[in-house]
Amino acid sequence: MYTTLEVLRDGPIATVWLNRPEVHNAFNAMLIAELTAVCRLLDADDTARVVVLAGRGKSFCAGADLNWMKAAGEASLADNTADARRLxxxxxxxxxxxKPxxxxxxxxxxxxxxxxxxACDLCVAATAAVFAASEVRLGLIAATISPYVLRAIGERQAYRYLLTAERITAAHAHDIGLAHEVVATEQLDAKIAELIYALLQGGPKALAASKALIRTVANQSINEGLMDETARRIAELRATPEGQEGLAAFLEKRPPAWIAGATGQP
Known part of the structure; x- marks a missing residue:
């Protein structure tokens, strides 16, 4: 179905492979369009409960295809801006x-x-992984990725790495909050399977609501408005069939209905 991606399903788990290994999975207009479409399709698919983003070949992703970037830079300002907006x-x-x-x-x-x-909720890196915000070395800025990088590593670390474009080892990525886990390459999939198992124990609607909650609460002052908002959100979830099932299952000492879709080992 896709030119630049490979999408595999294993029950409730969807793995989206960036599939341009010959250019280190650099993204161009086609990959941007296809990944956007896949995210929207999976978002609407209730049978998909966890999404893994991976890269074929030697690299996870080398960033933007330089030929695409060059063509965008030579286009009109309106077209150039539209390309950046699609990214x-x-x-x-x-x-x-x-979904997580x-x-x-x-x-x-x-x-x-x-x-x-x-931009992903969790990041699991192999010890061989290396990260960099390399844009300034091309005379550019890490503009569209900046909200997600700052969310991951914080403003202070961003001043260093968005300005120096230094390479960040997997171990240091863990130290600054970018990677949640760092494991040997041969253990990468086993660690991801552990996390998937943990995620599948949660109610699907509760996981979605938790993601939305984090985006709302992050960096906010604790005041009456925020307390009202958080109270409203849990009250609404308690009244849903999923919330009722989760509470009933706990009281009755049985697995909730959504656990039937869980796979892997704890």
Missing amino acids: ASMLQALAELR TIARVHGPAFGGGLGLAA
Whole structure:
């Protein structure tokens, strides 16, 4: 179905492979359009409960295809801006998927590849992985990826790495909050399977609501308005069939109905 992606399903798990290994999965207009479309399709698919983003070949993603970037720069300002806006929309579609997302970073994740890793909810990196916000070395800025990179590593670290374009090892990515786990390459899929198992224990609607809650609450002052908002959200979920099922299952000491779709080992 896709030119630049490979989408595999294993029950409730969808793995989206960036599939341009000959150019280190650099994204162009086609990949941007296809990844945006896949995110929207999976968002609407109730049978998909966890999404893994991975890269074929040696790299996770080398960022933007330089030929595409060059052509965009030579276009009119309106067309150039429209291309950048489509890239921003792709990252937003990934970041705001209602299902949990996991970046499987086995190799280099540069520029936009760093943005993809940061836009996912969880990031699992192999020890061989390396990250960089390399844009300034091309006379550019890490513009569209910046909201997600700052969310992952914070403003202070962003001043260093968005300005120096230094390469960030997997171990240091873990230290600064970019990678949640760092494991040997041969253990990468086993670690991701552990996280998937944990995610599938949660109610699908509760997971989606938790993602929305984090986006709302992050960096907000604790005041009456915020307390009212959080109270409203849990009250609404308690009244849903999923919330009622979860509470009943706990009281009755049985697994909730959604666990039937869980796979893997704890």
